[in-house]
Amino acid sequence: MRSVQADEIIKNIKEMCIEANLELSDDMKRRLKNAQETETGSLGSQILAQLEENMTIAKEECIPICQDTGMAVVFFKIGQDVHVEGMNLTDAINEGVRQGYVEGYLRKSVVRDPIDRVNTKDNTPAVIHYDIVPGDKIEITIAPKGFGSENMSRVFMLKPADGLEGVKKSVIQAVKDAGPNACPPMVIGVGLGGTFEKCAFLAKKALSRNTEQASNIPYVAKLEKDLLEEINQLGIGPGGLGGKITALAVNVETYPTHIAGLPLAVNICCHVNRHVTRII
Numbered sequence: 001m002r003s004v005q006a007d008e009i010i011k012n013i014k015e016m017c018i019e020a021n022l023e024l025s026d027d028m029k030r031r032l033k034n035a036q037e038t039e040t041g042s043l044g045s046q047i048l049a050q051l052e053e054n055m056t057i058a059k060e061e062c063i064p065i066c067q068d069t070g071m072a073v074v075f076f077k078i079g080q081d082v083h084v085e086g087m088n089l090t091d092a093i094n095e096g097v098r099q100g101y102v103e104g105y106l107r108k109s110v111v112r113d114p115i116d117r118v119n120t121k122d123n124t125p126a127v128i129h130y131d132i133v134p135g136d137k138i139e140i141t142i143a144p145k146g147f148g149s150e151n152m153s154r155v156f157m158l159k160p161a162d163g164l165e166g167v168k169k170s171v172i173q174a175v176k177d178a179g180p181n182a183c184p185p186m187v188i189g190v191g192l193g194g195t196f197e198k199c200a201f202l203a204k205k206a207l208s209r210n211t212e213q214a215s216n217i218p219y220v221a222k223l224e225k226d227l228l229e230e231i232n233q234l235g236i237g238p239g240g241l242g243g244k245i246t247a248l249a250v251n252v253e254t255y256p257t258h259i260a261g262l263p264l265a266v267n268i269c270c271h272v273n274r275h276v277t278r279i280i
Helices: 006-022 026-038 042-061 089-103 160-182 196-207 218-231
Strands: 002-005 073-079 082-085 127-133 138-142 154-158 186-194 247-257 262-269 276-279
Touching: 002 006, 006 082, 006 089, 006 138, 006 276, 026 042, 026 247, 073 082, 073 089, 154 160, 154 196, 160 186, 160 218, 160 262, 186 196, 186 218, 196 247, 196 262, 218 247
Parallel strands: 002 082, 073 127, 186 247
Antiparallel strands: 073 138, 138 276, 154 262, 186 262
């Protein structure tokens, strides 16, 4: 049994919250660069150039890429042979988020209750997803999620007879409905299967997958490719002002489901698709 001190978890999560908000992952940088080279519209090209300039300034001056530094979503994969000492694990994760957002001067956007709307002033609590796996390592992914794009996300409870065409139609409709409100160019996370809540989790998890890594399931990889091509024919474009590049990537995750259902979730993210992963 390996022991890990809660302080080590707190330190890593603090650093990851800051890192995720100041610089995009390498795959997202390459996606944006490719979008600039591909976009043919003059206005769309101008907007993509501004996004690139914004990223450069954020990195050089150590300021957030986007003013909406999001609600912290934490995917915590812990080996069954790991024992955490010094603090309750959930408390440790939230303490790391608190330190990251307070000491990193990141915007605090979380309210303690969905109705009374009183700000918690430290961006906690985080949304935490636990997964217990074999081994003695801990894998942490921090994915801050802004709500301009989050608000445009959808869940569809399709019928099995709707099949892949029904899935495509629903995803494209969600993107159409989002239009400029999701700050395109977007990254689209799709969760297919499971139950009502499982497909939403899958869609969120899909956004943290390397956008250059296609699914290892052949029909899913084709679905990702087809959806990206069709979405980029909608003409929404960068900033929603028209153009060829509406989406940078589509990632799809699947899970077994019930014979009577075809749950589908579409979690939309703007070009600031933030995620950082560490193993301790």
